[in-house]
Amino acid sequence: EMSAEERAFQERIDRGEKIEPTDWMPEGYRKTLIRQIGQHAHSEIVGQLPEGNWITRAPTLERKAILLAKVQDEAGHGLYLYCAAETLGVSRDELIELLHAGKMKYSSIFNYPTLTWADIGAVGWLVDGAAIMNQVPLQRTSYGPYSRAMIRICKEESFHQRQGFDIMMKMAGGSEAQKRMAQDALDRFWYPSLMMFGPSDKDSVHSAQSMAWKIKINTNDELRQKFVDQTVPQAEYLGLTVPDPDLKWNEDKGGYDFSEPDWNEFFEVLKGNGPCNEERLGARVKAWEDGAWVREGLMAHADKRSVAKVA
Numbered sequence: 001e002m003s004a005e006e007r008a009f010q011e012r013i014d015r016g017e018k019i020e021p022t023d024w025m026p027e028g029y030r031k032t033l034i035r036q037i038g039q040h041a042h043s044e045i046v047g048q049l050p051e052g053n054w055i056t057r058a059p060t061l062e063r064k065a066i067l068l069a070k071v072q073d074e075a076g077h078g079l080y081l082y083c084a085a086e087t088l089g090v091s092r093d094e095l096i097e098l099l100h101a102g103k104m105k106y107s108s109i110f111n112y113p114t115l116t117w118a119d120i121g122a123v124g125w126l127v128d129g130a131a132i133m134n135q136v137p138l139q140r141t142s143y144g145p146y147s148r149a150m151i152r153i154c155k156e157e158s159f160h161q162r163q164g165f166d167i168m169m170k171m172a173g174g175s176e177a178q179k180r181m182a183q184d185a186l187d188r189f190w191y192p193s194l195m196m197f198g199p200s201d202k203d204s205v206h207s208a209q210s211m212a213w214k215i216k217i218n219t220n221d222e223l224r225q226k227f228v229d230q231t232v233p234q235a236e237y238l239g240l241t242v243p244d245p246d247l248k249w250n251e252d253k254g255g256y257d258f259s260e261p262d263w264n265e266f267f268e269v270l271k272g273n274g275p276c277n278e279e280r281l282g283a284r285v286k287a288w289e290d291g292a293w294v295r296e297g298l299m300a301h302a303d304k305r306s307v308a309k310v311a
């Protein structure tokens with residue numbers, strides 16, 4: 001049974017009002033936002049690793065500069081989102097500690113390796129494509145700081161997807177070897193990209209409440225379907241084949257019928273048993289430890305400065 005405060009809060013949400021950090025909010029709303037925004041931020045930061053792996057090996061200086069700009073953008077997206085989470089009373093250090101302790105997640109997709117240059121094209125085209133599909137509706141989320149972070153992030157994401165699709169166009173239209181490499185990248189990234197939208201709606205533990213609070217605007221399956229409907233024609237344009245023999249246009253529903261990802265694989269990856277889980281978390285913990293002296297130096301300097309001001 002809702003309390004008067006909870007009922008008034010839900011009416012604000014239903015009227016489409018933005019909730020701001022100093023407004024009253026149910027504890028569950030705050031906790032859900034910390035979980036989702038924190039894991040979204042972690043995804044941006046860990047997501048830099050698969051692409052960073054190719055900055056030193058990009059085929060041209062131009063591709064290197066583009067990839068460098070994109071990876072830098074992801075770092076900035078992580079910072080916007082950690083800032084949004086801080087408005088809920090949780091510090092960045094706490095969130096990062098929970099990630100390193102395996103108590104918070106990042107997007108499953110980043111536990112897959114980037115084995116060839118075509119993978120960098122597939123990541124931009126499919127992974128950022130899926131991220132855009134998921135983030136565009138989140139611009140209308142009820143929590144003000146999260147909504148504003150999403151608006152800013154979405155402005156940069158379209159460049160991320162376009163540069164990836166451009167790599168795929170070059171390779172799919174290139175030599176036989178390049179086209180095979182592009183097809184191989186699509187084969188390996190197709191199903192993990194579908195997993196980015198989360199489990200099927202019937203297995204989604206948070207969707208109902210998150211949608212009531214407008215923390216989630218569409219269901220997982222709705223966005224996955226939209227992603228497939230948008231991406232299949234792009235694959236056809238590239239002359240590549242989506243690795244799903246059961247994919248076919250369904251006139252009645254006005255969308256494609258397609259095979260679901262292997263949900264056992266999905267839950268295994270979430271448990272930490274994906275191809276790169278240890279490597280990714282290890283890289284993050286190492287970066288955190290290697291950078292400790294910089295943070296300590298900055299804090300000592302800031303303390304000295306603040307004492308000087310008082311004196």
Ligand code: 3HC
Pocket residue numbers: 035036039040041043044047074077105106107108109127128131134195196197198199203204205206207210216220270
């Ligand atoms: N990877 C890891 N964990 C996932 C997941 C995925 N692809 N999909 C779902 N999960 C987790 C959920 O976090 C939840 O676990 P938790 O309770 O420990 O948090 C559990 O699986 C059940 O899933 P639900 O559908 O019930 O959970 P949500 O309602 O939170 O929905 C979500 C999952 C759709 C990912 C939602 O949290 C969301 O929209 N998050 C914000 C967007 C986001 O994080 N995107 C990451 C994409 S990568 C990215 O943005 C970087 C880009 O620049 C490339």
